Amino acid sequence: MASQTLAPGAAHRPRLRMLSKRHRPEMLAGYLFILPTVLLFLVFVGYPIVRSVYLGFTTWSGFGSPSWTGFHNYHRMFDDTVARQAFRNTLVFAAVTTVLQTVLPLLVAVLVNATWRRFGIAARTLLFIPGVVSFVVSGVIWKLVLDPNLGLLNKLLDGIGLDSLTHSWLGESSTALPAIMVVSLWQALGLNMLIFFAGLQGIDPTLYEAAEVDGAGAWPQFRYVTVPGLRLVTGIVISLNLINGFKAFDLIYVMTQGGPNHASEVLGTRLYGLAFGTTSGAVPQFGYASAMSVVVLLLCTAAVVVQILLNRRAAR
Amino acid sequence: MSTSVQARPRPTTAEPGAARRRKRPVARLVTAVVLGVVCVVIAFPLIWMVLTSLRPSNDVFTGGLWPKHVSFDAYREVWSSTDFPSHFLASLWITVATVVLVLLFASLSGYAFAQLSFPFKNVIYLLLLTTLMMPATALILPLYLQLKKFGLLDSQLGLVVLYVSGSAPFAMFLMRAFFETLPRELAQAARIDGASEFQVFWRVILPLTRPGLATVTIFQFLATWNEFLYANTVLRDPGKLTLQPVLFAIVGQYSTNWPVLTAGLVMSVVPVIAVYVWMQRQFVAGMTLGAVKN
Numbered sequence: 001m002a003s004q005t006l007a008p009g010a011a012h013r014p015r016l017r018m019l020s021k022r023h024r025p026e027m028l029a030g031y032l033f034i035l036p037t038v039l040l041f042l043v044f045v046g047y048p049i050v051r052s053v054y055l056g057f058t059t060w061s062g063f064g065s066p067s068w069t070g071f072h073n074y075h076r077m078f079d080d081t082v083a084r085q086a087f088r089n090t091l092v093f094a095a096v097t098t099v100l101q102t103v104l105p106l107l108v109a110v111l112v113n114a115t116w117r118r119f120g121i122a123a124r125t126l127l128f129i130p131g132v133v134s135f136v137v138s139g140v141i142w143k144l145v146l147d148p149n150l151g152l153l154n155k156l157l158d159g160i161g162l163d164s165l166t167h168s169w170l171g172e173s174s175t176a177l178p179a180i181m182v183v184s185l186w187q188a189l190g191l192n193m194l195i196f197f198a199g200l201q202g203i204d205p206t207l208y209e210a211a212e213v214d215g216a217g218a219w220p221q222f223r224y225v226t227v228p229g230l231r232l233v234t235g236i237v238i239s240l241n242l243i244n245g246f247k248a249f250d251l252i253y254v255m256t257q258g259g260p261n262h263a264s265e266v267l268g269t270r271l272y273g274l275a276f277g278t279t280s281g282a283v284p285q286f287g288y289a290s291a292m293s294v295v296v297l298l299l300c301t302a303a304v305v306v307q308i309l310l311n312r313r314a315a316r
Numbered sequence: 317m318s319t320s321v322q323a324r325p326r327p328t329t330a331e332p333g334a335a336r337r338r339k340r341p342v343a344r345l346v347t348a349v350v351l352g353v354v355c356v357v358i359a360f361p362l363i364w365m366v367l368t369s370l371r372p373s374n375d376v377f378t379g380g381l382w383p384k385h386v387s388f389d390a391y392r393e394v395w396s397s398t399d400f401p402s403h404f405l406a407s408l409w410i411t412v413a414t415v416v417l418v419l420l421f422a423s424l425s426g427y428a429f430a431q432l433s434f435p436f437k438n439v440i441y442l443l444l445l446t447t448l449m450m451p452a453t454a455l456i457l458p459l460y461l462q463l464k465k466f467g468l469l470d471s472q473l474g475l476v477v478l479y480v481s482g483s484a485p486f487a488m489f490l491m492r493a494f495f496e497t498l499p500r501e502l503a504q505a506a507r508i509d510g511a512s513e514f515q516v517f518w519r520v521i522l523p524l525t526r527p528g529l530a531t532v533t534i535f536q537f538l539a540t541w542n543e544f545l546y547a548n549t550v551l552r553d554p555g556k557l558t559l560q561p562v563l564f565a566i567v568g569q570y571s572t573n574w575p576v577l578t579a580g581l582v583m584s585v586v587p588v589i590a591v592y593v594w595m596q597r598q599f600v601a602g603m604t605l606g607a608v609k610n
Contacts, residue, residue: 023433029513030434037425037444037488040481045447048458055458108354115347125596126355129362132592134542136560137581140567141365144574152364186358218343247451250544254564268453275457276549286457293454304449 049297055290061283073291083292085262086270089177090299093266094245100185101241102234105192110222112193113200124197128190135187139254142183146170170256173263180252180264187251188244192237199233200226231314239307246299267296369578390575391583399555399562400580407558408587410472411540414479418536419529421484426491427517431503447485452545455482460549470552478546483539487532494528495521534595538588559584 058066077083112120148168249268258265271292372387468474506516548561570577
């Protein structure tokens with residue numbers, strides 16, 4: 001959960017006045033109160049990021065000290081078919097999940113809004129539950145649902161005579177990543193719907209009344225009142241989903257570990273495998289994995305920058 | 317867009333379109349049917365998980381959807397013949413410790429950024445907020461190396477430290493929104509009465525932000541209880557593992573014993589659902605506040 005809409009704090013007082021005697025205890029308290037948070041940030045967020053960037057320019061297996069190899073890791077990514085596949089999958093996964101997880105929650109939020117109030121509240125509560133269970137739990141459930149022989153989905157397809165449609169969903173290259181996208185949507189639907197819902201409450205009801213008077217039906221009202229009224233919230237949902245797509249790891253790791261044959265490999269699973277997945281006796285590649293971390297970081301930063309720019313435009 | 321954060325979140329039942337609701341019963345019925353179908357589809361995998369866990373172990377794959385008779389064998393087996401209880405407790409203490417520390421650090425710093433003045437305040441604040449966009453995936457390797465340096469690898473304490481440092485800034489951001497709603501005069505008045513800065517915070521201001529503390533508590537509880545990546549990387553000794561990595565690891569082991577596997581999943585979700593139902597209103601307020609504040 002991140003918000004990129006940061007209003008600077010309270011109005012700045014002139015610095016000189018703060019240095020006066022009367023304000024000294026307040027200043028001291030301010031610094032003391034933020035100290036634990038700042039210290040932890042420096043040691044466990046700031047420094048690791050800097051180190052990651054540095055390690056990305058080195059070759060290192062964790063033994064001895066890293067040797068500086070400049071942009072070698074980044075060049076290597078271009079020639080490495082698995083890395084290219086992971087990069088392509090990351091972009092596809094982020095793009096598709098962002099579209100699905102923006103459009104469908106918006107429609108569901110509008111539906112919830114247009115039905116009986118009690119029923120709407122019940123629906124909202126229920127739809128949100130997949131979002132509060134962990135990635136591991138949802139990944140494992142869906143692994144069982146999609147199990148080729150005993151899974152619920154293939155049984156259902158068999159049951160209604162569509163056995164030609166059954167697949168080994170997570171075991172085939174063409175269906176593994178799409179299946180994970182569906183699970184991702186299943187998890188994210190409720191939360192994104194809630195965000196849209198909060199946005200819907202901010203739309204001035206008189207706009208709908210005016211549209212009603214002008215004889216606008218449900219669709220024009222949605223198109224010309226709801227959608228523009230949710231511009232800011234939509235921007236937030238899009239950037240959140242993009243970030244989650246770029247940094248995807250848990251669900252994919254639990255469901256397929258990037259397989260079969262790297263068909264669902266993304267940057268997150270790949271760098272994890274390079275750094276920690278040394279069960280096959282391979283040497284850990286901390287430098288190369290760090291370079292991939294940097295790529296993930298850049299993608300997420302780009303999503304945030306886009307969001308800030310969109311915000312500025314919407315605010316005008 | 318509403319920008320005010322109310323100390324008591326409104327009941328989140330939207331009013332737009334209330335006027336239109338009185339008309340068009342047919343349209344509303346169609347809407348309800350569509351929504352009902354969506355709800356059933358979404359709920360189905362979860363319902364199926366519970367049904368599977370209630371099967372006796374000799375009836376795993378026979379018959380239809382419904383177990384022939386309900387049995388709690390799987391739950392008994394998970395609880396008595398596996399290490400589930402100890403992993404459950406490990407998850408619980410790590411989560412509680414994280415929540416307490418995050419509450420403390422985030423309310424202290426959130427208060428300082430909302431109500432106190434000191435040089436470079438805004439720069440430091442924005443720097444801390446960059447944490448919100450740091451993907452865990454990109455941080456995991458340097459963090460692992462960092463813990464190794466401090467001798468905190470394979471330690472539950474090390475995991476708590478990671479959780480607190482990664483979450484405190486977001487919690488601080490939420491808390492600051494709550495502290496901003498309070499007038500600065502409150503603190504001023506207490507200072508004039510001779511209270512120290514810490515007393516002002518602890519005795520006067522903090523009790524007024526209960527909804528904020530509740531929001532952070534629930535959010536942090538769920539996030540920590542469900543966390544998998546760090547837990548799976550930092551902890552190595554099987555005896556120290558928290559629930560999530562264990563659930564992931566046993567999938568292969570119980571690949572033919574679905575009742576036991578799903579019973580484990582269900583039990584791991586119970587605290588989460590309990591917290592969600594118990595404090596749902598705060599949670600919804602907190603989640604949307606984090607995303608929709610401008």
